[in-house]
Amino acid sequence: MISIIVKLLFTNSIVATVDLEKSIDQILACSDILGLDSEGHVPTICYEAAVGLTPNLRRGRRSIHQTPFQVPSMNQMCSSECKRYPRLIRIDFIEKYTNYVLSNELTSNPRQRRIDFIDIGSCAGTCQATFQHRNVHNKLIEYFLSEMLRRITSRAFRRAASNYVPIEDQMFGINEEQIELRYQFRKFFENELPESLLRDIDKNDDFPGLRDFLKTMGNMGLNGPGISEEYGAKDNPIKSAAIIGEELSRKSAAISMSYGAHNALNVRVLDANGSHEQKLKYLPDLISGEKIGALSMTEPTAGSDVMSMKTTAVQPAGKDYYVLNGNKYWITNGPVCDTLICYAKTDPTSNAGDSITAFIVDTDTEGFTANHIPEKMGMRGSPTGDLHFDNVKVPKENILLGEGAGAFVLMRGLNIERLLGAAMPVGIMQAVVDQSFPYAHERKQFGRPIGKFQLMQGKMAEMYSSLSACRAYTYSMLRSADQDPEAMSNHECASLIMFVSDACTKVALEGIQILGGNGYVNDYPVNRYMRDAKLMEIGAGTTEVRKVILGRYFNDYFLD
Ligand SMILES: Cc1cc2nc3c(=O)[nH]c(=O)nc-3n(C[C@H](O)[C@H](O)[C@H](O)COP(=O)(O)OP(=O)(O)OC[C@H]3O[C@@H](n4cnc5c(N)ncnc54)[C@H](O)[C@@H]3O)c2cc1C
Known part of the structure; x- marks a missing residue:
């Protein structure tokens, strides 16, 4: 027996296994849905674009909601509306799609053939595909799978499958474990904090689920970064916590700020300065999220x-x-x-x-x-x-x-607040480019996408390099903090938060500029990003106070 295992690289989960001989009937039965014709050709209809997308009209503006997986009708498959918004497809769709088509019993046969699907979320990873040519049925399956693989790994599909501007994590010294962490938490926050909820939170200035959210973070071991397990914390280095904070800020800087105030301002200050008895009394409930x-x-x-x-x-x-x-x-x-x-x-x-x-x-x-x-x-x-x-x-x-x-x-607390806090502007900036760069390539004026005008290209280039500089600066400081948090100096922490906060406001304002009028209304979250970004220049000491700290440091160094 020859089978193919379909596996997602980053979660390492097997999403489907197909026995080439036994499952052929099942696959053929699906061929109309798959879009395979009798010759085994895949029509050009963008099937993937149609699945799970329901266009509707809201207050005169078009919005698209992603619904749970469903097999679309032929009409939906051909719908030009669906084809117009292919970038909304996400990796969970691929999992379900693959499962739907290929699901079969797992096998431990050593002659299994393997396909590792690329992680289309972060656009990183490798693909392998080996098939055994046994008969025409197998040929058909091979054709289908290679077509699917080709589509999934093609640049266009990867771009279409993700709303995000890719993060070249390896370039920033992030290890495999942390890349996976980012990927998992991006998915997690997307599920927990849908845009409709974030819009309500912003409108009402109220997040009734904050306590439950902090408990969930506690259950996942995400409270109390860098703190001993003796007090209820899980192994969670400061840098990993910052990556999670960055991903959370990318969804909601407000929730991230509450998460940060809980962890960086309270839990870590207690840990750094409390006696053993004080820590035993207070930290377990705070780290579990029972208490805020x-x-x-x-x-x-x-x-x-x-x-x-x-x-x-x-x-x-x-x-x-x-x-x-x-x-x-x-x-x-x-x-x-x-x-x-x-x-x-x-x-x-x-x-x-x-x-x-x-x-x-x-x-x-x-x-x-x-x-x-x-x-x-x-x-x-x-x-x-x-x-x-x-x-x-x-x-x-x-x-x-x-x-x-x-x-x-x-003063000791402010250092860690500024260090961990630097991940927030990085997350906000990533959210800004995630929203504004695709927009620049969808919105047309003078007959071309506005992203093709050189002034817009220049704007995007500057925004992107600011974000990259901030990310590199933040990650390098966090690496040092993981080695010795006490070694972080006041002026270095002040310099970091000053630099990234200043860049964040500028990038957020440019994001609004790219969206033009649409950037000026609440229909798009980019104006929320800008409103959130401004706080980064005020909380944990203002920009001016950070400059005063640096100025005093140089005065002391050269004059004393
Ligand atoms: C949403 C939000 C959340 C916050 N969360 C917390 C929290 O959890 N805990 C907490 O303790 N605080 C918190 N703060 C307070 C925050 O730390 C202060 O707002 C900040 O330190 C500035 O103080 P201030 O607002 O009184 O401004 P002021 O000190 O009155 O400053 C006003 C302006 O004068 C400038 N200025 C002041 N002194 C100098 C100087 N020597 N040289 C040059 N310029 C100067 C400032 O830079 C600023 O531009 C929060 C603030 C906000 C808005």
């Missing part, structure tokens, strides 16, 4: 000048707790968090480094209240809080590193 974390330093009157904060923490004589009073503002996840890291003045008479202390606050403590800050321009759906402390009692044992160590904790 946040970090609060900014106040209404203390933003860039954070050391001038007014929230106080006073220890009553003879008591083993501190009493917190004050107001924190702009706190990501603040309205929904369970465990909050809060900086407060233990010496209100001073703005010196040792005047601040970092506390772990359980938000169900009496006297704590949190309100939503409404009407944000971007990052809508990531809850931002206005937090009030009215005689909130926090046990002394909840201090991180000791009284007066707050400024140290704060």
